[in-house]
Amino acid sequence: MKKYLRIFLAFVLLLTVSVPTSYLPNAVQRVSASSLQEVNLPSSEEETIDQSVKSLFASHEKVELRLGESTNVRIFSDSYSNSGDVTQEVSWTPKKKGIVSIKDGQFSATAIGSTLVTVQYGEQELKIPVQVSPNQENLEIKASENEGSAILSWENVDATSYTVKRGESKRKYEVLAVDLKKNTFSDDTVRPGTTYYYRVEANLSNGDSVVSKPVKIKMNKGQNDFTLETDSTRLDLQVGESKSVEIIARFTDGTTRDVSTKIKWKVEDESIVSITTEKIEAMNAGKTRIIGFYNQKEIQLEVSVGTDESIHLSAQQENEEIQLTWSEWSENSKYIVQRRVGNEDFEQITDELWATNYKDTSLQKGATHEYRIIGLGTDGSQTLSNVTTVQIHQDEPTLIPSLHNVALDVGGEKQVTVELQNPDGTMKDVTNEALWKVKDEAIISVSNGKITAHAEGTTLISVYYEDKMVDIEIDVTDPQEGIDLDVTPTMNGNVLRWNTEDKITSYSVKMRSSNSQSYEELISKLTETSYVDHSIDRNFDESRYYVVTGMTETGEMIISNEVEITSQKNALNSVLPEEIKPLITPGPVEDTIGASGYNWYSITLQENHTLSVFTPDLQGRGTSKDIYSDPNQPSLAYTTKNTLTYTPKTTGTYYIKIKGNSGQKITISAGDGSSFEQAYAIVFDKDDKKSIGKFSSPGNIVSTLLRS
Structure with a gap:
């Protein structure tokens, strides 16, 4: 009986394992959460989804257009439920009206300028910068002629600055002016009867630039023909005296123009006078010549600088010596004799003398000797005599160059002449007949006295004619080193002064501290050659380093030497x-x-x-x-x-x-x-x-x- 009972139970167990649960009435199906997802069975409780927009984004981060151009911008939403194009549903609000028009995402440039467009969708918004720039058609130049100058004007295209270029053909242009803020320019350097082409480049705030189409103008023949005039071509000054010079351009049609402030001056002997656009200042007794340049013309003025002639000096050549005599200045006065040979500076050739005469025996044959006397009063006062000149002749012919020393910038040129001086004093120009030899041809080249500088350095030119020879010293410098800066600390600030360069149109002053390697610009577009830094702190610990940069007419930057001003918290001057x-x-x-x-x-x-x-x-x-x-x-x-x-x-x-x-x-x-x-x-x-x-x-x- 037990045997049959065991067989029955085994059959029931086997049936339970092999029959699918779906065939068993009232059976419970257990599945894991992952299984439920795999079969995608509906949840017993519906989940709530947030339909709000998380963010907006555009097809363009920034829109840049030329005037008259158009472009399409699409706006997309990023929401919890989905992402999509909502361009047709957003609102568009430009900050500035009239620069750009927008319809269904199409941006059309209607005016030059910049603005910010706000895009709104629901509670979300984004901003799109818009920049509208001019094109060549917008930057149209007009050229006309007035009193021999070419006058240019063009539409203001919202540029930060303009550059003007000129050429005598359409292919090659030179820069006339940079960093112009106005939309007009007057070119005073034109020649009569010449055809010119002008272009203007607008430098935009976004870093781009637009160049105009060229405009052509032909200057009238003779209208620009003029002469430079002044009251007198000879100036007589006393040491320490200064005088303004008025230069008038007189045109053939009878009109005149005061060009005193536009003249560029060159001084042959800078030890005698210094000159600015406003006045001539007499520094030392002597004679020199100044040359003014304006619009292809020049005017020359002879300048004589004297003293009150408390001492009158005279000189007489006797054989191979020069006898100097002068009037007594005051009782117990002492005197110093100074001499200048050729183009050199005056140098002292005696100690203090009680006598009122001196004999100079160390002469250079064939050279011009100039003398002057410094009077020393017993009370410490001083005075200068007149300058007297003696030309020393010699027994045999000698070569005399127009310059014994020539200083040039790299790329510069200078014409030097050589004359043969005969014993009787007569002169013969042998510039084109002489043989010119250069010691270092990498620095300069020379052709019939015309010297061209190629590289920085010093060299020598030897000039040969028949059995005679003379040397000319050459010094070539890099124009990049043309600004010499000096800084002096004062109670009111650090005073910066530097020399001027004719080719530089503006200067910038920059400063860095000893804790920084980068410069901070203190001021730019200076036309003066001095500046006072009032921002100093008397208790600062760091030193300050100053440089000055100059911008030339061609856009070239020239940098000065760097000057260190030590901490004023420590000693300004280390002196025992x-x-x-x-x-x-x-x-x-x-x-x-x-x-x-x-x-x-x-x-x-x-x-x-x-x-x-x-x-x-x-x-x-x-x-x-x-x-x-x-x-x-x-x-x-x-x-x-x-x-x-x-x-x-x-x-x-x-x-x-x-x-x-x-x-x-x-x-x-x-x-x-x-x-x-x-x-x-x-x-x-x-x-x-x-x-x-x-x-x-x-x-x-x-x-x-x-x-x-």
């Missing part, structure tokens, strides 16, 4: 007490610039009593004079000229710093500010002697000033 010498008044004091390139002097000054310090042989580039109440404080006054003048506000000890070339001999006179004939002296009202103040000098040296 033993390096400071007392400045003897009235002088003159002869001294030599030390190895550091600076000399320091101390002097006691009285309140409101002006001091003048005169160094006749120390002025110009690379030299300076500063005065300090404390060498560890900024300079109170500064000059690169031969005279430093200062009026102290308080009585005390002051320090004078004189800069020059190491080893350079100098003469210093310190006198009353009203006249060098009066020595500087401190005057007190009372006769009693008592201390009126103590003044600290470097190294805690204390000097006491007594009433006397």
